[in-house]
Amino acid sequence: MRSRQRVFAAAMRLLLRCLRLGRRRRCTLVRQAEQLWRYGHLCLRSLLYNSFTNGDVVLDSLFEPVYWLVDHVTRWFGVVFVALVIGLTSSVVAIVYICLLPLILQTYTPAWICWHLAYGHWNLIMIVFHYYMAITTSPGHPPQAKDDLTGVSICRKCIAPKPARTHHCSICNRCVLKMDHHCPWLNNCVGHYNHRYFFSFCLFMTMGCIYCSISGWEMFRDAYAAIERMKLLEKERLQVAANQTYYQTPPPTFSFRQRAFHKSVVYVWVLCSSVALALGALTLWHAALITRGETSIERHINKKERQRLQKKGKLFRNPYSYGSWDNWKVFLGVDMPRHWLTRVLLPSPHLPHGTGLSWDLPPCVAEQHAPLLSI
Numbered sequence: 583m584r585s586r587q588r589v590f591a592a593a594m595r596l597l598l599r600c601l602r603l604g605r606r607r608r609c610t611l612v613r614q615a616e617q618l619w620r621y622g623h624l625c626l627r628s629l630l631y632n633s634f635t636n637g638d639v640v641l642d643s644l645f646e647p648v649y650w651l652v653d654h655v656t657r658w659f660g661v662v663f664v665a666l667v668i669g670l671t672s673s674v675v676a677i678v679y680i681c682l683l684p685l686i687l688q689t690y691t692p693a694w695i696c697w698h699l700a701y702g703h704w705n706l707i708m709i710v711f712h713y714y715m716a717i718t719t720s721p722g723h724p725p726q727a728k729d730d731l732t733g734v735s736i737c738r739k740c741i742a743p744k745p746a747r748t749h750h751c752s753i754c755n756r757c758v759l760k761m762d763h764h765c766p767w768l769n770n771c772v773g774h775y776n777h778r779y780f781f782s783f784c785l786f787m788t789m790g791c792i793y794c795s796i797s798g799w800e801m802f803r804d805a806y807a808a809i810e811r812m813k814l815l816e817k818e819r820l821q822v823a824a825n826q827t828y829y830q831t832p833p834p835t836f837s838f839r840q841r842a843f844h845k846s847v848v849y850v851w852v853l854c855s856s857v858a859l860a861l862g863a864l865t866l867w868h869a870a871l872i873t874r875g876e877t878s879i880e881r882h883i884n885k886k887e888r889q890r891l892q893k894k895g896k897l898f899r900n901p902y903s904y905g906s907w908d909n910w911k912v913f914l915g916v917d918m919p920r921h922w923l924t925r926v927l928l929p930s931p932h933l934p935h936g937t938g939l940s941w942d943l944p945p946c947v948a949e950q951h952a953p954l955l956s957i
């Protein structure tokens with residue numbers, strides 16, 4: 583009798599515990615749902631009751647997942663793009679060394695051989711040096727010690743002072759000094775400390791591609807004609823085989839080496855001329871920006887500011903422009919005439935003027951310039 587009572591009591595205790603557990607889990611779920619609802623409500627209120635809210639903010643918020651996706655994909659694909667640049671450049675260099683250089687050495691005059699060897703190697707060294715420096719040099723970031731900084735605005739993402747010309751990169755998730763843009767082909771931001779390397783790489787790569795396209799034009803025409811002939815002969819061979827006239831002598835075929843040679847020449851020419859066109863246009867655009875003393879981001883900001891002031895009948899003046907010629911000298915770090923050779927035509931790791939935190943008049947710029955104004 584007692585044992586039966588004990589079993590009954592134990593079963594009742596177990597039932598009560600189950601009920602209590604279920605209630606606790608239900609309470610947790612309710613609490614979580616309540617928290618979620620409050621958070622959603624707060625988000626909605628902050629979006630709708632903010633005095634700065636307008637159509638752009640709502641649109642930006644709606645597109646936030648798309649921006650997030652693009653930023654992350656660009657970050658992940660950065661390594662792939664860099665590998666692509668290195669792979670394609672290496673393939674062109676290898677084809678030139680294996681296929682074209684022996685032909686140049688056999689058929690060209692000594693003067694032309696010297697020119698091709700000297701120019702080709704100089705251009706290659708400049709491309710490799712500037713690309714390596716552009717991907718490995720940090721563009722520059724504002725210091726972590728916020729007390730030392732006299733910022734002109736506050737970065738909404740970093741919640742930190744932002745010096746003049748500094749912008750936040752959503753891909754690097756950091757503020758970048760004198761930010762130009764985030765380059766996926768470098769997997770790096772282009773800013774104060776690597777802007778010159780980026781532009782020099784674009785310039786020398788374009789020059790190299792134009793050089794390959796012009797000097798390889800005759801070879802490309804011959805190779806293209808040979809490939810067309812190859813296709814024709816292959817067609818004839820197939821026709822002969824289809825007619826089953828085996829007693830006929832089949833047309834001569836191209837060896838594997840000849841096919842590879844002609845296809846490589848066509849590949850090099852098509853790749854170089856396409857890159858020359860695309861990168862040439864980009865280089866010209868950046869050259870125009872440097873002449874005006876602007877970065878890609880400042881181009882848009884200054885354009886808006888120019889239009890705004892124009893409506894008021896005022897004239898906009900870019901405070902970071904020292905005049906076309908001096909802008910180039912400051913950008914390239916040319917302080918004296920010999921620097922055109924040592925710093926522009928030869929690989930040079932010299933630092934740009936200033937720290938990128940403040941924008942005082944560089945010493946190389948003539949004194950007649952008016953003191954800088956900040957926007």
Ligand SMILES: [Zn+2]
Pocket residue numbers: 737738739740741749750751755756757
């Ligand atoms: Zn920031």
Ligand SMILES: [Zn+2]
Pocket residue numbers: 751752753754755763764765770771772
């Ligand atoms: Zn970046």
